[in-house]
Amino acid sequence: MNIATLPAVSTDTLRDAILSHLAYSFGKTPEAAQIEDWRMALSFAIRDRMVARWFEATRRTYEAEAKRVYYLSMEFLIGRLLEDGIVNLRLQEQARAALYDLGLDYDAVLADEPDAALGNGGLGRLAACFLESLSTLSCPAMGYGIRYEHGLFRQSFHDGRQVEAPETWLLQRHAWEFERPEARYRIGFGGQVRESGGRAVWTPEEEVDAEAFDTPIAGWQGHWVNTLRLWSAKAVHPFDLTSFNRGDFAAAAAPEALARTISRVLYPDDTTEQGKELRLKQEFFFTAAALRDILRRFDSEYDDLGRLPEKVAIQLNDTHPAIAGPELVRILHDERGIDFDTAMTLAQGTLNYTNHTLLPEALESWHEGVFGKLLPRHLQIVDRIDDAHARAHPSRGFSMRADHQVRMGELSFVMANRVNGVSALHTGLMKETVFAELNALHPEKIVNQTNGVTPRRWLLSCNPGLSELITDTIGDGWVADLERLREIEPEVEDAGWRDRFAAAKRANKATLSDWLGETQGLQVDPEAMFDIQIKRMHEYKRQHLNILEAIAHWQEIKDAPDAGWVPRIKIFAGKAAPGYAFAKDIIRLINDVSRVVNADQATREALQVAFLPNYNVTLAERLIPAADLSEQISTAGKEASGTGNMKFALNGAPTIGTLDGANVEIREHVGAENFFLFGMTAPEVTARREVEAHARQAIEADPRLARALEAVGSGVFSPDEPDRYAHIVENLSGHDYFLVASDFTDYWRAQREVDSAYADRDRWTRMAALNTARSGWFSSDRTIRGYMDDIWGAKSL
């Protein structure tokens, strides 16, 4: 079968395929079918058209003895897969028409699919975008992760407070996985290590099986299909009949329940490592299973482990799979008999590590007690790795084993061939801060790979209106070569074209307004400016700076209601880690402000505030195309990159932001005149922290800020509990580590510039269109090409 053209699929063919799956795969007649049955039947019909290419990709990779890329990640924030499959196979028209013929609404069938929420935020979504780009670039690759039974918790609000509930995606049938009972590996924990015959022999005391579930990941045009292999934990002996026979049913079921715990639920923390043993168990479980699977495949092709670095590139998505270093050395040395130094060198030639955060509390380090109890042999190997590195670098001043800890950042760095940051600023800060000494010892190791996002999901699929205009203007080559968006730039000078651009945005805003009305009871004027901040809740992301500006804005509107304010709706969405009280209080404050401001008849035409519950990939796809303003307001030096910022720019929403993470590069690409910059730079942030009472000073210098804080502190938004937010005001007037007070005045200034720019519709449309035209570089295809060339040495087939 030649790979060139996909067999054309007509509406009739697809409709018949849906009907046959409905009957033969789900045993349903059209009359009896539920919406889920139709969704599953359509999904199977689409999946069928991926399978041939999947087999082809596997066969060609073996045939070419190609170097393989393995992406190890604790998180894959996939979202929905049906529309992504339809869009990548270019079957929208046929799918929509086929369902229409069957009396079904395309959007309603798609909306029945639950999100695969197997991630917390940026790191997990990046992994999902990377897999799609790896397939689009026909790069032989596999993702390895955990098949959590429960993804990121469902968020709802009770009296404005976040309430968490278990996420239950697997309660509905899942069309996008193939169970692989034959791909099953025994994973051990705990136990003893003893010497025999000059070799260390580890005898685990607890064992669990890792069973594979494969998901096909199709790229653009479905030319190539790679595999995402997720491991599910299964009991070695699932049922204890003896206990059952003596009536102890709980004991009988215990083994199965205990084993399942390992892949039961995603840890909902995205910045603070909890040091929980189960988390380390999860990290070792999927990493060890992945290495087993990788070496089984390698052994099936090659008989010289010396070629491992030549044929295999493993990417560690942050330190979460860092145990891969010691585990690979253990297998090569303890099991395969390769001497320690060679085993270490082979591992170092195969592994690479991406750092996604500089937040000290997010850098994983395990107490040697917890680590040694669970992984006694690995602790010994970490010590030998640390000793070997110390011997090679006697002048070094650090140890990965300081203070009875196992520091996973340093371990990953030492065991990696290449270490990369995720934006130019972040990579620079890595060299100056957390990895300064290691960078000095290994100046060649750290490289930058600025993040990217897949244009298929984040433009073509979620914004068909704008995509159509672009394709009408420059053809559809941009979908696989996003920097071709530059070709629309000359059209921006044409008033007619600008009108079509504005009309596409306007239509998206009308669609969102209808949805906000139907689902949130919000009456929103699509003419108003849609000002959106959507991301995980965290102090460094400064959602509290945003709501403080909203409060000051509201107060100013009340002072001068007829001052010709630009109507604006501030939309927030984002989850807080369940244990992160301050972030949860910011959510509650925003909901309290929203209640008061939206009920204020005098001001509600000019300003509304809304916090949408249960932010996830699908909600992002609904909000971003309708955005006018992208809020990227983190304290400079704290957001490693950001990827939402890229999605907004691509969808024609200018940014108000600081010089942080990839904002710096977005501003360079779109032009300073198309970016609303404010705030201190990273070096200024460091200097400002040294200033005595910096927050108090800022508040005294800005009566607008003082007044807004006063309102929060005195209970204007919590009349039934006036001091509900006293601790937030105290923090922002005192320690204010993230410099909300010090950046407020400039943020206010920038927001007023946004108002005047938005009021000049033609100027705004130009800025918005130029953001789209000049953001092509932020495609994850460009990012993956960088990894292939600079880190993996992998080729497209």
Ligand code: 26W
């Ligand atoms: C141990 C708990 C934990 C879990 C996840 C700590 C840290 C994480 C992630 C590294 C947090 C994360 O998602 N980082 C984000 O990664 C994105 C992709 O590179 C960046 O764009 C964001 O700036 C960064 O915050």
